[in-house]
Amino acid sequence: MIGIDMVYIPRIAEALARREEKFLEKILSGDDINNLKNRTPEHIAGIFAAKEAMGKALGEGIFSTGLKHLHVGKNNAGKPYGFYKNTYFHLSISHEKDYAISIAQIVSKHYPYETFSLDPQWVRLLPKMKRDDHKGSRGKAAIIGGSPGMYGSVDLATRALLRSGTGLAYALLPEESVASFALRAMEVIVKNREDLSLLDDMKAVAIGPGMGRDEKSFDLFKKVYSTESKPLVVDADGLFHLSHYNKRRDHMILTPHEGEMARLIRRDVKWVHENRVEAAKMCQSLYGGVVVLKGNDTVVTDGKRVYLNPTGNAGMATAGSGDVLTGIITSFLAQGLDYFHAAGLGVYVHGMSGDIGVLHKSRHGLIASDLIEYLPDVFLLMEKFEGHLSY
Numbered sequence: 001m002i003g004i005d006m007v008y009i010p011r012i013a014e015a016l017a018r019r020e021e022k023f024l025e026k027i028l029s030g031d032d033i034n035n036l037k038n039r040t041p042e043h044i045a046g047i048f049a050a051k052e053a054m055g056k057a058l059g060e061g062i063f064s065t066g067l068k069h070l071h072v073g074k075n076n077a078g079k080p081y082g083f084y085k086n087t088y089f090h091l092s093i094s095h096e097k098d099y100a101i102s103i104a105q106i107v108s109k110h111y112p113y114e115t116f117s118l119d120p121q122w123v124r125l126l127p128k129m130k131r132d133d134h135k136g137s138r139g140k141a142a143i144i145g146g147s148p149g150m151y152g153s154v155d156l157a158t159r160a161l162l163r164s165g166t167g168l169a170y171a172l173l174p175e176e177s178v179a180s181f182a183l184r185a186m187e188v189i190v191k192n193r194e195d196l197s198l199l200d201d202m203k204a205v206a207i208g209p210g211m212g213r214d215e216k217s218f219d220l221f222k223k224v225y226s227t228e229s230k231p232l233v234v235d236a237d238g239l240f241h242l243s244h245y246n247k248r249r250d251h252m253i254l255t256p257h258e259g260e261m262a263r264l265i266r267r268d269v270k271w272v273h274e275n276r277v278e279a280a281k282m283c284q285s286l287y288g289g290v291v292v293l294k295g296n297d298t299v300v301t302d303g304k305r306v307y308l309n310p311t312g313n314a315g316m317a318t319a320g321s322g323d324v325l326t327g328i329i330t331s332f333l334a335q336g337l338d339y340f341h342a343a344g345l346g347v348y349v350h351g352m353s354g355d356i357g358v359l360h361k362s363r364h365g366l367i368a369s370d371l372i373e374y375l376p377d378v379f380l381l382m383e384k385f386e387g388h389l390s391y
Contacts, residue, residue: 003056003104007049010098013041027051027067045100046093047072053104054082054089083359118385122348126382127165127335138167139334141204143327144193144224145237146173147217150210151181153236153323156368157209158188160327163375164349166334172198196223204231204333208238209323217241225249231333235326239264242287252289253329253343257322261293277306290339292329294322298347302340309344311351315358320368325350328375352378 015023027048051070070084072091082089082104092103129138143157154171161169172193173181182190191198199205207224211217221241225232232252234242239260254264258276262269265282272279272293280293284303293299298309329346337345353374357366360374 001057001059001106003053003058005049005052005056005102005104007045007052007100008098009041009045009095009100012045012048012100016041016044025068042095042100046095046102049100049102050080050082050091050093050104053091053102054084057089057104057106058084058087118382119348122345123382123385125337125341125345126379127332127337129165133167135167138165139203139331139336140168140170140201141166141330141334142170142172142199142202142206143209143330144172144205144207144220145209145211146171146177146181146193147210147212150212151177152320153210154181155185156320156323156372157206157327157330158185159369159372160324160375161331161334162187163372164328164331165379166331170198170202193220196227199224199227199230202230202334203336204233204330206233206235206238206326206330208234208236208241209326211237213237213240218244221245231339233326233330233333235322236260246286248286248288250288251339253292253333253339254283254287254289255292255294255322255326255329255343256283257294277301277308281306290343292325292343292347294325294347298351300340300343300347305340307340307344309347309351311348312354313351313358313363315361315363315366316351316354316371318367321350321354321371324368324371349375349378349382352381356381 050072051067054070070082072080072082074080080091080093082091088107090105090107094101141161143154143161146154154173158169158171168189169187170189170191171181171185172191175192175194178190178192205224207221217237218241221238222245225245225247228249229251233255234252235255239254239256243263256264258269258272261279261283262272265279265286267279276293276299280291280299280301281303284291284301290300290302300307300309325346328350329342332342332345350371353371354366356374356377357370361370
């Protein structure tokens with residue numbers, strides 16, 4: 001279905017001049033109001049026309065749908081799109097003298113591949129699957145962590161491992177928690193974290209999520225960290241222990257947020273926030289490996305190369321989001337990517353999952369498990385896009 005609408009711009013200008021707040025509240029949601037304040041009447045008229053065109057394409061009209069429930073956005077390439085519940089639209093918005101004109105075409109009742117502009121460098125790096133693959137050939141990885149009240153971190157990380165393509169996922173926990181955790185994680189192999197011989201067969205290991213900061217956990221961290229050749233991801237409490245260990249290691253990825261980064265490099269959080277690239281490089285020079293400084297425009301650096309990730313949104317600032325990222329990055333390491341590219345692809349995919357998630361759950365309603373839920377949508381999008389690439 002197609003809908004077409006034309007709006008007289010002076011009428012919008014008059015409405016904005018008389019009662020801007022009330023007019024915007026009538027046609028926009030809360031976040032959109034903040035984003036579009038002080039925009040020109042031409043811009044607002046284009047949004048208004050697009051929403052009316054979407055209502056017409058739906059065959060319901062704006063009165064049954066409500067303008068504020070029809071959303072207009074732009075993908076990374078600046079191409080406009082629209083969505084309403086699970087219905088997505090191609091949009092064309094143009095201006096001719098005193099008029100804004102929009103055409104809306106329904107393209108999908110499910111997730112649209114057209115809404116995002118994918119970066120070919122990361123699509124090409126997505127681990128390939130062969131027809132004769134088995135669970136052992138798709139990587140074997142472990143998450144070491146967990147402590148009373150903090151087992152959700154390991155649960156999120158191991159589920160993200162599996163959703164990102166790892167064939168075998170292990171949760172290595174305190175002995176007293178093994179039996180109970182095994183009941184909640186059907187696809188995960190659960191073992192005692194004191195048995196470090198289990199690490200011999202792992203293609204990658206992550207340490208830190210919810211592991212605790214006591215002396216026993218610190219001793220375990222030092223033992224695992226000292227296995228120099230084992231690809232390692234250090235997160236959460238693992239970063240706390242590293243800040244007291246101060247030992248350099250090359251074969252690893254560190255994933256601090258700004259508070260953890262401040263502790264690692266002995267600077268205050270304000271300085272880290274204002275100097276994110278410099279902070280990440282400083283951390284890398286002190287500890288080695290690849291550093292991922294999480295946050296808006298996540299920084300990935302190996303000391304020479306720097307990647308600033310454009311995907312993701314504020315809705316991802318929620319408990320457990322970092323544990324999901326740890327699982328994704330560890331999965332890509334286990335599947336054979338090098339440290340820099342495992343980290344870069346990991347943050348790109350993690351952010352994409354959040355960007356898809358907010359279309360369904362909203363920024364206010366997004367939680368960490370949603371990021372795992374929408375990982376298959378990200379990979380479906382990348383696999384479809386990959387078919388159009390010339391290598």
